[in-house]
Amino acid sequence: MEYYSTLAFVLKQEPIKEHNRRYIFFTQEFGKLSLLALGARKINAKLAGHLEIPTLTQIHFTMSHNLRLITALEEIPYLGIKKKEKALTIAFWIADLVNELVIEKQSDADIWKLLFDTFYFLEKNLNKFPETADFTWIYFNAQFLKILGFSPFLDGCIECGSKTNNKFFSFERKGIVCQLHHDKNDWPINSQQRKFLIFLFNSTFGDFSQVILVREILKEKKYLQKFLNKFTLVIKSDIM
Ligand SMILES: [Zn+2]
Incomplete structure (x- = not known):
């Protein structure tokens, strides 16, 4: 054998x-x-x-x-994570998401590294900065979708390319839209929220070694969590 x-x-x-x-x-x-x-x-x-x-x-x-x-x-063993209910909940949520969206027997060095770095970051910072838990959730979600090939389009209106007045996000079209191209189902998005999303999809854990940056992003925690939840659901329904 x-x-x-x-x-x-x-x-x-x-x-x-x-x-x-x-x-x-x-x-x-x-x-x-x-x-x-x-x-x-x-x-x-x-x-x-x-x-x-x-x-x-x-x-x-x-x-x-x-x-x-x-x-x-x-x-x-990641004992720090296991001792904190919120951190453990996030670890379970991460495990579920990977299980749901990844197919079997395909090695993926990017997903492996993201999982490894995520639990390391959470364990290392959790006690000193409890807010790390919420941040890790948001960051993992964005990076995982990116690795799977699903980043939202945030550079300009997805229909006309306009760089100004893009105050809405279309989940159907997976990108920001201008006043002219938005419809009733779109979500409002302000320039701060858009900036943070661009950052979450394009940064490494190393960029967040300053907790001040983590705290800045968490000022939009509710919006970012809701946004990434909704975006993940749209991706799931696309690929399943
Ligand atoms: Zn447009």
């Missing part, structure tokens, strides 16, 4: 029949993988502890017959 090994984040787990469990991972080398853990309930609490969201874990598995998980060994 051939064995494989890779670093992985758990995205989801569910019980199968009486004693088995299915784990869905995002792995460094194979992308999303669904693995069956036979007798997982009996195996021991130790394995389960190494497979809690958002633990970074080294997994060993086999691909013969069905894909089967053999062992898992914790690399980074």
